[in-house]
Amino acid sequence: MRAGLPAHVHGQAVRKALREARPAGLSLAQLCRATKRTPSQVWAGLRFLRKIAVKEGLPPVTYSRRDGFQMSEESEVRIAYERAIFQAELHRVTNFITGMIAPHAKKAPGR
Numbered sequence: 001m002r003a004g005l006p007a008h009v010h011g012q013a014v015r016k017a018l019r020e021a022r023p024a025g026l027s028l029a030q031l032c033r034a035t036k037r038t039p040s041q042v043w044a045g046l047r048f049l050r051k052i053a054v055k056e057g058l059p060p061v062t063y064s065r066r067d068g069f070q071m072s073e074e075s076e077v078r079i080a081y082e083r084a085i086f087q088a089e090l091h092r093v094t095n096f097i098t099g100m101i102a103p104h105a106k107k108a109p110g111r
Contacts, residue, residue, distance in 0.1 A: 010037060010045030011052070018061070018071045025068035 017026060017034035026034065031042045046069065049061050059071045062081035070077060 005041070007044045007048040010035070010041045011048035012045075013037060014042060014045035015049055015058070015071070018069060021070075023070075023072065023074075025062075025064070025070035025072075027068040031069060 013035040014031060014037075017031055021030075021034075028039055028042060031037075032039055035042060035045070037045070046061055049058070049071075052058070053060050059073050060078060060081075061069060061071055062077055063069050064077075064080065064084070067077075072078065
């Protein structure tokens with residue numbers, strides 16, 4: 001696949017591969033092989049799909065280590081993905097607060 005194709009072209013290929021794999025998911029390597037695209041092109045396609053999913057009435061693209069990338073209608077899959085994303089973001093923000101904000105506030109308590 002030549003470089004420089006727009007994201008929607010990669011998104012269509014990724015969408016087709018995920019639809020054919022249903023209900024199972026695909027790893028990044030499997031998506032690369034199924035779509036004949038590079039990892040960066042697959043990522044561009046995944047980003048595109050995530051942006052247009054609601055507008056097009058598509059199920060969201062989820063990811064888990066066990067199942068890989070999926071476009072699942074099952075609410076359990078979506079809820080598990082949402083929880084995983086929330087936990088990761090909460091952990092990131094907590095680390096930022098304890099590592100950066102708290103020491104700074106300690107040095108300048110009145111500001």
